[in-house]
Amino acid sequence: MSAAEIDGFADRIRQHRGGMISAWVGIPDATLANHLAQEAFDTIVLDMQHGMWDMPSAANAVAQVRLAGKPALARIPVGDFASASRLLDAGASGIIAPMINSAEDAQAFVKTTKYPPLGERSWGPSLALNHTGLSADDYLKNANALTVAIAMIETRAALEAIDGILGVAGIDGIFIGPSDLSIALSNGDQVAPNAAEIDSAMQHAVSRCRAHGKFACAFAADGERAGELLKFGFDLVIAGAETAQLRSGARRAINAARRIASA
Structure with a gap:
């Protein structure tokens, strides 16, 4: 995939052109992100909120994901708009x-992710220029359209x-965190990301996105739940974290070996 195709991600998700599925990576290893990018994921999300990424490792992983022909997204820690x-x-x-709880929070987020007139993003995209192949002038003119604030x-x-x-203005879409939402809506009583109340809230969120002409994303613990969320109308879903996928794959291999050995 060319740089132009990678940087067409923002346009594709804004236009709701087919449900997208993303990997989710918290282990701070750029090679792992590259391996996952070889699969049929539409993008790779680096989780810097609960994962162990720091800025150097995340920047390296962005490069590795792009090298594999995929766009990379990153979830920042709460309030870390400088990152x-x-x-x-x-x-x-x-x-x-994470934790965008008001229009004021959203405005603060936009300030650091969009260039004027939408925001106040500071100039210094040296690696982005290398990756996209754009001149400085062309990048400045197109960056707000080429990147998404979620x-x-x-x-x-x-x-x-x-x-x-x-x-x-400048918020391109939303991302539902169903586990935290279930904790909030139950007043701290339970983590129930697949509860009926959460389904209702998520479907409401999709409808509000459609009303505003913006896209909706959500986390799912596995592929089956991801498929359900795509049916709800989400534009991009996570099909489980890499740690769960790693351990699930290991369990399948161990169980298969034990089963055959004992037959």
């Missing part, structure tokens, strides 16, 4: 920001403010 602009400078195609909806406050968040 958002640095990851875009490194060539990330988009940023997922606000996470994962609290009761965020769900109530969803129209205000989606109404912020």
Whole structure:
């Protein structure tokens, strides 16, 4: 895939051209991200909130994912908007920001991810220029369109403010964190990302995205749940974390070996 095709990711997701499936990587290893990018994922998300990535390792992973012909997204730690602009400078195609609970939070996020007139992103995209092959002038003119700012909806406050968040110019879409949302909606009683109440909230979020002409993403623990969320109308879903996929693959291999050996 060419740089132009990788950087067409933003246009594709904004136009809702088919449900996309992403890998999710918290282990800070660029080679692992590259391996996953060889599979039929549409993108790779680097989780810097609960994963162990630091900026150098994340920038290296962005390069490895792009080398494999895929766009890379990154979820930043809560409120770490400075990292958002640095990851875009490194060539990330988009940023997922957790705990965006209000229009004001969304505006602060946009300030660091979009150049004027939408935001106040500071200039310094040296690696992004290398990856895209664009001149400085062309990158400045097109960067806001080539990259996406994705606000996470994962609290009761965020769900109530969803129209205000989606109404912020520069917010391209949202990402539902169903585990945190289930904790919030149950007042801390349970982690139940597949509960009926969460299904209802997620379907409501998709409808509000459609009303605002923006896209919706969500986390799913496995492929089966990811398929259900695509049926809900989500534009991009996570099909499980790499740690779960790694351990599941290991279990299958161990069980197969034991079964055949004991036959």
